[in-house]
Amino acid sequence: MKLLDGMVKKVLGNGLKVFILPMKNYNKTIAVYSTKYGSLDSEFILPGSEEKIKVPEGIAHFLEHKMFDMEYGNAFDKFSELGAESNAFTSYNNTTYYFSTTSNFYESLKVLLDFVETPYFTEESVEKEKGIITQELKMYEDDPDWQVYLNLLKSLYHAFPVRIDIGGTVESIQRINTELLYKCYNTFYHPSNMVLFIIGPVDAKEVLEFVEKHEEKRNLKSQKEIKRIYPDEPKTVFQKEIKIRHSVAQPLLLLGFKDVDTGYDGEKLLKKDIIIGILLEIMFGKSSETYERLYEAGLIDDRFGFSFEAYKDYGFCTIGGNTRDPEKLANEIIKNINSFKTKGISREDFEIIKRKFKGDFIQSLNSLDFIAHSFISYYHRGIDMFDFPLALEELSFDEVVNYIESFFDEDRMSISMVLPKG
Amino acid sequence: MERFIKKRLDNGLNVYLYPTRKFKTLTFSLFIHRNLEKENATKNALLPFVLKRGTKSLPTARKLSRYLESLYGADLGADVVKKGERQIIQILLDVVNPDYLGQNGDFLDKCLEIFREMILDPYIEEGSFKKEYVDQEKDVLKRIIESLFNDKYNYAIERCLQEMCKDEPYSIYKYGSIDDLAGINEKNLYEYYLETIKTSPMDVFAVGDFDAETIWEKLNSLFKFQRSEIPLKPVSVKKEILEERFVEEKQDVNQGKLSIGLRTNVKYGDEDFYALLVLNSILGGGPYSKLFQNVREKASLAYYAFSRLEKSKGIMLISSGIDFENLDKAVDIIKIQLEDIKKGNITDYEYESSLKDLINSLKQAKDSAPSIISLFLDGVINGIEENIDDYIDKITKVTKDDVVRVAQNIKLDTIYFLNKKD
Numbered sequence: 001m002k003l004l005d006g007m008v009k010k011v012l013g014n015g016l017k018v019f020i021l022p023m024k025n026y027n028k029t030i031a032v033y034s035t036k037y038g039s040l041d042s043e044f045i046l047p048g049s050e051e052k053i054k055v056p057e058g059i060a061h062f063l064e065h066k067m068f069d070m071e072y073g074n075a076f077d078k079f080s081e082l083g084a085e086s087n088a089f090t091s092y093n094n095t096t097y098y099f100s101t102t103s104n105f106y107e108s109l110k111v112l113l114d115f116v117e118t119p120y121f122t123e124e125s126v127e128k129e130k131g132i133i134t135q136e137l138k139m140y141e142d143d144p145d146w147q148v149y150l151n152l153l154k155s156l157y158h159a160f161p162v163r164i165d166i167g168g169t170v171e172s173i174q175r176i177n178t179e180l181l182y183k184c185y186n187t188f189y190h191p192s193n194m195v196l197f198i199i200g201p202v203d204a205k206e207v208l209e210f211v212e213k214h215e216e217k218r219n220l221k222s223q224k225e226i227k228r229i230y231p232d233e234p235k236t237v238f239q240k241e242i243k244i245r246h247s248v249a250q251p252l253l254l255l256g257f258k259d260v261d262t263g264y265d266g267e268k269l270l271k272k273d274i275i276i277g278i279l280l281e282i283m284f285g286k287s288s289e290t291y292e293r294l295y296e297a298g299l300i301d302d303r304f305g306f307s308f309e310a311y312k313d314y315g316f317c318t319i320g321g322n323t324r325d326p327e328k329l330a331n332e333i334i335k336n337i338n339s340f341k342t343k344g345i346s347r348e349d350f351e352i353i354k355r356k357f358k359g360d361f362i363q364s365l366n367s368l369d370f371i372a373h374s375f376i377s378y379y380h381r382g383i384d385m386f387d388f389p390l391a392l393e394e395l396s397f398d399e400v401v402n403y404i405e406s407f408f409d410e411d412r413m414s415i416s417m418v419l420p421k422g
Numbered sequence: 423m424e425r426f427i428k429k430r431l432d433n434g435l436n437v438y439l440y441p442t443r444k445f446k447t448l449t450f451s452l453f454i455h456r457n458l459e460k461e462n463a464t465k466n467a468l469l470p471f472v473l474k475r476g477t478k479s480l481p482t483a484r485k486l487s488r489y490l491e492s493l494y495g496a497d498l499g500a501d502v503v504k505k506g507e508r509q510i511i512q513i514l515l516d517v518v519n520p521d522y523l524g525q526n527g528d529f530l531d532k533c534l535e536i537f538r539e540m541i542l543d544p545y546i547e548e549g550s551f552k553k554e555y556v557d558q559e560k561d562v563l564k565r566i567i568e569s570l571f572n573d574k575y576n577y578a579i580e581r582c583l584q585e586m587c588k589d590e591p592y593s594i595y596k597y598g599s600i601d602d603l604a605g606i607n608e609k610n611l612y613e614y615y616l617e618t619i620k621t622s623p624m625d626v627f628a629v630g631d632f633d634a635e636t637i638w639e640k641l642n643s644l645f646k647f648q649r650s651e652i653p654l655k656p657v658s659v660k661k662e663i664l665e666e667r668f669v670e671e672k673q674d675v676n677q678g679k680l681s682i683g684l685r686t687n688v689k690y691g692d693e694d695f696y697a698l699l700v701l702n703s704i705l706g707g708g709p710y711s712k713l714f715q716n717v718r719e720k721a722s723l724a725y726y727a728f729s730r731l732e733k734s735k736g737i738m739l740i741s742s743g744i745d746f747e748n749l750d751k752a753v754d755i756i757k758i759q760l761e762d763i764k765k766g767n768i769t770d771y772e773y774e775s776s777l778k779d780l781i782n783s784l785k786q787a788k789d790s791a792p793s794i795i796s797l798f799l800d801g802v803i804n805g806i807e808e809n810i811d812d813y814i815d816k817i818t819k820v821t822k823d824d825v826v827r828v829a830q831n832i833k834l835d836t837i838y839f840l841n842k843k844d
Contacts, residue, residue, distance in 0.1 A: 003446070003522065025444040028786045074719075080710035081771065083778030085786075102785035103778075131722030138677035139725055139743050142574045247674040249571040286487035295483070296554070301562045322569060352491050359494025359518045366445045368789060421674060 003365060004386065008204040012215050015192025015222035019375070020204040023368060027102045029200025030372045031109050033116050034096040036195075036380045037188035039166040040313075045227040047187055052229065055184060056175040057161075058133075058168015061090040063181055065129050066121055067097065075115035084108040092162050093311060094380050095188075098372065105202065106210060113196075113214055119185040121178040130173055137167050148252045148418045151242045152318060155414035156258045158238045159231035162314055191215065192223040197375050199368050230313060235260045236411065243417045252418040253326035255333055257408055259315030266382035269310055270391050275403050276308040276317055278357070278395075282349045283340050284319060290336045299329050311381060317407075326417045337408045344404070350397050361388055424788070425809040426798055427634050433649045436802075437641055440629040440794060447516050448530065448630035449791040452541055453799060454511040455623045457655050458504060458591045464563075464598025465606060465614050466509045470500035471559040472611065473513070475552070476545035477536065489536065494518050496533050498540060504596035505803055506689070506734025507657040511618075513541050516791075519631055531640070538644045542619070550612040560603050567597050574679055574840060579741055582681035582838035585669045590658060592735055621652045625802060629791040659689045659736040663833040670839045679840040680752060682740040684760075687831040690733040691804035696816045697824035698731065701832075702738060703776035704768055704825065705729045705759060710775035712759040713740065721755060723748050734803055738832065746842050753837060764829045766822070773822050784814050 008020045039061060043054045067088070068075045079086040084101035086108075097116050101108050140146050150165060157163040167173075198207055237258055261272070284291060284306050294300045304321035323329045364370050371385075378385040429437040456466050480486040490496045497516040502509055515537040520529040545552060570577050580595065587593040626645065628637050663685060688694045706713035706729030717727035727742040744752050762768070787793035788810055801808045 025442075026789050028782075028789055076709040077771070077775075080708065080775035080779065083775075083782045085708070085779065085782060100782075100786060102782050128722045132718060132725055135677065135723070135743055135745070136725035138745075139575070141676040142679075144572050247571075247574075249568040250565060252572075287484055287491055289484070292482070292484040296558060298558065298561050301565060322565065322572075324565075352488065356491040356495035359496065359523075362518045362522050363447050363495065363497075363516065366447055366791070 003362065003389075006204065007386075008208055010208060010212075012191065012212060013222065014215055014218060014220040015190070016215055017195045017379075018208060018211055019195070019197045020202065020207050021197075021199045021371070022202055022204050023199055024201050026201050026368060028100050028368060029102075029105050029198065029202055030098060030100040030368050031112055032096060032098040032197045032372045032376050033112055034094050034195050034197075034376045034380070035188050036093065036193050037095050037184075038091050038093040039164065039168075040092050040161045040230070041188065041228050042161060043229040044187060045229070046183065047190075047223065047226065053183065055180055056168060057164050057172040058166070059176055059180060059184055060095055061167045062129065062133060062173055062176050063184055064088050064090045064095050064097075065133060066126065066181060067116060067119070069120050069122075069125055070115055070118060071120050075111055078111045079108060082108050082111065086112070090166055092166060094376065096373075096376055100369070105200075109198075109207075109210070110214070113211070116189070117218065119182060119189070121181050123178055126176065126178055126181070130176075133167065133173055134170050137165070137170055140165070140167070144246050144248050144252055144418045147244065147246060148254045148320075148416050149318070151244060152254045152256045152414060152416035153316070155239045155242045155416060156237050156256055156316055157314075158234055158236075160233040160314055161230070163238075187226060190223050191218070191220055193226060195376065195379055197372055197379070199372050233314075237414045239414060241415045241417075243419060245421045246418045248418060248420050250322050250324060251326045251420065252320070253323050253329050254318050254320035254416045255330055256316050256318045256414055256416070258412040258414075259310070259317070259407065260412060261406070262311075262313055262315060265312040267387070267391070269312065269381055270378075270383045270387060271395065271399075272315075273308065273310040274357070274388075274392055274395060275400050276310070276407060278350065278353050278400055279345070279404060279407070280306045280308060280317065280319070281353045281356070282345050283336055284333075285353070287352075290332070294329070294332055299323055299325060299332065326419070330415050334410065341404055341408070344401055347397055350400060354392060354395070357392055358389060361392070423811065425811075426807070428807065429638055431642055431646055433646060434651050435645055435649070436625045437638065438625060438627045438798065439634045439637055440627070441632055441634050442629065443631050444789065445519075445630055445791055446522055447518050447791070448628070448632060449795070450515040450534070450537060451627045451795050452513045452537075453625045453627075454618060455625075455654060455803075456509045456511070456618065458507045458509045458594050460591075460594060460602070462614070463509060463594045464602035465611060466511060466618075467502045467596065467598040468556075468559060468563055468606060468611065469615060469618070470502055470511055470513070471562055472551055472555055473500050473540050473544050475555040475559065477539035478543040478545060479539060480536070481545045486536075493529070493533055494523055498537060500540065502596055505800065506732070507591045508654065508734070508803060509596065513537065521631075534640055534644060542645075542647060544615075546612070551608040551615075553608045556606070556608040556611055560606060563597060564600050564603055567595065567600050570595075574673070574675055575741075575743070578679035578681045578838060578840045579739060581671065581840075582669070582683050582739065582836055583737070585667070585838060586683040586737070586836040592737075620649045623651055623654060625799070627795045627798070629794055657689070657735060660687050661685050661835075663835050666834050667836045668839075669836060670841055672841050672843045674843055675840060677743045678746045678749060678842070680742045680744055680749065681838045682753075682756060682834065683836045683838070684738040684740070685833050685835050686731070686736045686738050686828075687833075688828060689736040689804060690800055691806050694824070694828050695733075697820045697828040699780060699817060700773070700776050700820045701763060701825045701828055702729055702731050703780055704763060704772050706740060707776060708779050710772060710779070712762065712772065713742070713756065716755050716759060717742060717752060721751070723752050723755070733800055749839055757834070760829070760832065760834075763825065764832075766826045768822055768825065773825070777817060777820070780817050781814050784810050784817075
């Protein structure tokens with residue numbers, strides 16, 4: 001049986017990339033409209049000029065909140081009237097708007113395209129939003145899992161803006177005004193910098209025609225890649241360790257390695273993504289000797305985990321969780337990595353984890369939401385997520401082995417801890 | 423139309439089968455229903471943790487994990503949920519449909535056999551659970567209970583419900599209490615487990631692309647053990663409120679967390695339930711709702727402000743994160759919203775958006791196997807077996823007058839506020 005079939009793709013005249021994946025047995029349709037513009041892009045060259053501009057931290061996220069404002073009122077309300085559910089999020093790398101619906105698909109799609117393509121900001125509504133976003137930031141301040149993660153990034157990086165909270169700070173957002181919002185909008189919301197992905201029980205050709213007609217009316221020409229300015233980032237880490245006190249019952253530990261093999265995306269990045277994923281699973285997964293030992297020693301539980309974030313300009317992995325003794329757990333993690341550096345990994349482990357990854361991938365295709373969001377996230381990195389099974393299949397044992405030594409370098413490691421107060 | 427087929431094993435175990443072409447995996451869930459009561463709550467919570475440690479043929483968690491990985495990452499999990507005044511132990515199996523793997527029927531049998539073992543043939547030493555496993559899992563459970571403190575958002579909700587239902591079983595936490603852990607050992611837990619398997623009402627659900635008759639045969643032969651069911655106690659829903667209570671707690675937090683508990687005096691299974699659903703949606707179900715519009719958009723007091731229902735207990739809960747000094751303002755606005763509904767001040771936009779949102783969510787739920795199961799289970803608990811289409815049908819018939827009528831029975835019970843330390 002074939003996993004998926006019939007995706008339609010097209011690059012429109014104005015540069016917008018459109019992907020439509022029909023899924024005929026499902027009820028809902030999801031449309032995702034995303035721009036390659038995230039919290040990292042706070043310094044850039046204004047298109048058509050030589051002018052360099054630096055904008056306040058958190059502005060991409062602020063803009064996301066304000067995009068729903070329209071002259072007619074609020075786009076949220078329009079979706080509600082149509083019975084569609086809509087939302088948006090901002091990450092380090094992109095800002096993404098979406099809706100899902102089981103009725104009135106074309107009307108909803110029109111609302112989505114219109115509101116993302118129409119900036120409308122007033123001083124009054126921008127001021128009001130500052131109160132709402134301040135509460136959003138305060139909510140995250142009370143979240144120890146987010147704090148331990150942010151602090152790890154602050155330690156791994158000297159200057160690269162991934163060390164700054166996506167939402168900015170209560171102070172930085174005060175400096176945001178309508179003029180700056182328009183500048184960011186006009187730079188990053190050009191169709192050439194955007195992608196539209198639609199999945200659900202739709203007729204792909206018909207949807208494509210609808211989108212083409214809509215986009216033609218905008219009369220825009222394709223534009224070149226936007227020049228973004230990132231600070232120089234040394235290969236070393238900013239600091240080896242960070243500890244904070246928080247209102248928690250138990251400590252949290254997150255240990256991370258900074259990836260310095262960067263500067264590329266596409267297939268090569270996908271391969272690295274899979275390789276580090278497999279290595280982490282072999283070294284720290286539930287079937288590893290280390291997981292069993294640490295679990296039985298009471299140092300970890302089900303909440304122990306690991307991840308790898310692979311992007312063109314940066315990358316890092318995280319390992320950790322809740323623990324009674326973060327120092328000891330950090331030592332055990334390092335010890336385990338060193339022992340794998342000496343003894344290597346076994347072919348059998350490699351083959352079994354590959355098999356698990358294959359199954360996990362097929363399983364993840366049950367969820368249209370998962371497909372939509374993964375597709376977008378990988379797309380902005382020049383990766384087609386549906387290449388995953390083949391890339392996994394073709395991966396050889398030797399390619400994986402070579403990475404252990406180079407990636408898990410103790411000089412590029414930081415440790416973040418959250419400890420209970422007094 | 424896709425719906426559940428109900429069957430019953432000779433030993434009284436209910437089997438619900440839902441064949442559908444939609445999903446790429448086969449999902450099986452077994453539910454063991456227990457009364458929520460202080461005496462047994464901690465044991466019920468501990469059981470899934472111990473069952474996950476090993477089975478007769480795979481006696482360690484590591485061996486079990488490795489075996490599941492080799493079955494293409496089959497998910498086999500166990501957990502406990504609280505629904506109304508029941509604690510339900512859930513064992514879940516999710517496996518890739520063998521058709522996508524080029525595997526034969528033998529593959530599914532292997533998966534189902536390990537599912538059966540986890541439930542009926544856990545790892546036993548000298549007539550009881552293995553001592554180390556029970557001791558270690560007691561420690562894990564203790565940490566999990568303690569860690570609610572780390573999660574201020576859910577902490578404030580849980581504490582509100584505890585205060586509100588002080589003298590009712592509903593105040594018991596789904597993971598039980600640390601105090602009760604001391605009295606549990608490998609012997610009494612095993613005896614309790616045998617009793618549980620023998621006397622508890624049990625349901626098995628299966629969702630996926632299968633032939634109902636074939637799966638029925640398999641489940642029938644796997645689960646035909648001797649049992650004699652003892653019926654569960656009914657839940658108490660109606661409660662007279664003499665006066666509104668205010669409970670304040672102080673911790674080192676950055677944002678105040680407000681939770682408000684209300685009695686609706688209606689539960690799933692009652693005629694008025696569907697009107698209550700619409701009411702809840704109008705009050706705080708989405709961006710169109712009164713709470714979102716007034717607490718967030720108009721007053722910009724909060725990032726989130728919503729209400730939700732505990733269907734099987736008739737409780738409505740309102741939650742919002744606010745600045746400490748805005749407590750009175752927020753509570754006033756929230757009370758006015760509820761009063762407005764009681765007075766019939768409901769706009770067409772609010773009413774229609776609520777209906778559409780509920781219907782859209784239910785139709786979308788049909789795209790997820792866990793949601794299909796969970797919704798139907800809610801019905802089973804409340805004595806009605808209702809497919810999603812029937813559910814939608816009843817919501818469609820709710821009028822504004824119905825909502826206003828049901829609103830008259832809603833009484834504010836407890837206001838809980840997590841404040842900062844002085």
